[in-house]
Amino acid sequence: MLTAKGKYGLKALVHLAALDPGETAQASDIAKCNNIPKKFLDAILGDLRNAGVVQSKKGPGGGYALARKAAAIKVGNVIRALDGPLAPIACASRTAYQPCRDCRDVKACSVRLTMAKVRDAMSDILDTMTIADMLASPKSSRGTLKALRG
Template sequence: MLTAKGKYGLKALVHLAALEPGETTQASDIAVSNNIPKKFLDAILGELRNAGLIHSKKGPGGGYALAKKAAAIKVGNVIRTLDGPLAPIGCASRTAYQPCRDCKDVKTCTVRLTMTKVRDAMSEILDTLTIADMLAAPKAARETLRAVRG
C-alpha cells in the first residue's frame, strides 16, 4: 500500500516536472499547491535529495528542481526510496526478504507465491512508468474526454 509519504513524494516530483527547465520552486509552493503539510514535505524532499532525484539551491532565486529529466525517474524507484519494498509481505520481497515465523515451507507457501505475483505485477507497472508519464496523464485524460464528447 502506498503511504502518504510516497503519495506526497510523487506529487512533489510531478509538481517539479511541470516547471520550465532551469526553474526552481519553494517547498511552500509545492505544499500549498498539492495540499501537503509543509513539515512533512520538508522531510520528504530531504529524502528525495539524498536519493539524487532532486536538488536544492539556497538563497535568492533558490528552491527545488528535478536532478534528472522526468522521463528518467521511474515511479517504482521513488516508491522504494520513500516507502521501501513494493512487496505486500516480507517473504515476497526481492530486496528485503524476511521469512514469516509461521511458514513451514517457503517454497510451497501459497500466500507467498500469490504475493510474489502481486509484487511482480506492481513492479512491472511501476518500474515502467515515469514522472513524465504521471505529468502527461491528466492531459491525456482530458484529450480522451474531449474526443468522446465530440
Template sequence: MLTNKGKYGLKAMVHLAGMQPGQPALVSDIAAANDIPKKFLDAILGDLRNAGLLHSKKGRGGGYVLAKPAHEIMVGQIIRILDGPLAPLACASPNYYRRCEDCVDESTCATRLMMVEVRNAIARILDHRSLAEMRTLAHLDEVPMYHI
C-alpha cells in the first residue's frame, strides 16, 4: 500500500514536472498547491534529492527542479525511494528478498506465489509509466484501463 510519504512525493513530483524546465519551485508553494504538510514535504524532497531525482538551490530564486526530464523518471523509481520495495511481502521481492520465518516450502506457499504475481503486476505498470505520463493522466477524461 502506498504511504502518505509516497503519495505526497508523487504529488510533488507531478507538480515539479509541470514547471518550465529549469524553473525552481519553492517547498512552500508545492505544499500549499497540493495540501501537503510543509515540514513533511521538506523531508520527502530531501530524500528525492539524495536519490538524484531532484536538484535544489538555496537562497533567492532557489527551490527544487527535476534532475532529469519527466519522461525519464519512472513512477516505480519514486515509490521505491520513498516507500521501499513494491512487493507486499519481503519473500516476494526480487531486490529485498527475505524468507518468512514461518514458511515451510516457498515453492508451494500459495501466499508467496500470489504476492509475487501482485508485485509483478504492480511493477509492470509503475516501472513502465513515467512522471510525464502520470502528469498527462490528470488531464484526461478517462483513466486508461490496464489489461494484465
C-alpha cells in the first residue's frame, strides 16, 4: 500500500513538473497547493533530493525543481525511494527479500507466489509510468496550480 509519504512525494513531483522550465517552487507553496503538512513535505523533499529526483536552490529565486525531465522520472523509482520495495510482503520482494519465519517451503508458498504476482503487476505499471504521464492525466493538479497562480 502506498504510504502518505509516497503519495505526498508524487503530488509534489507533479506540482514541480507543472512549472515552467527554469522555475522553482518553495516548499511552503507546494504544501499549500497540495494540502501537505509542510514539515512532512520538507522531509520528503530531502529524501527526493538525496535520491537525485529533485534539486534545491537557496537564496532569492530559490526553491525546488525536478533534477531531470518529468518524462525521465519513473513513478516506481520514486515510490521505492520514499516507501521502499513495492512488494506487499518481504518474501515476495526482488530487492529486499526476507524469508518468513513461519514458512516451511518458500518455493511452494501460495501466499508468497500470489504476492509476487501482485508485485509484478504493480511494477509493470509503476516502472513504465512517469511523472510526465501523471501530469498529463486528465485530472492532474495542473489546472489547480494554474488557477492558484492567477
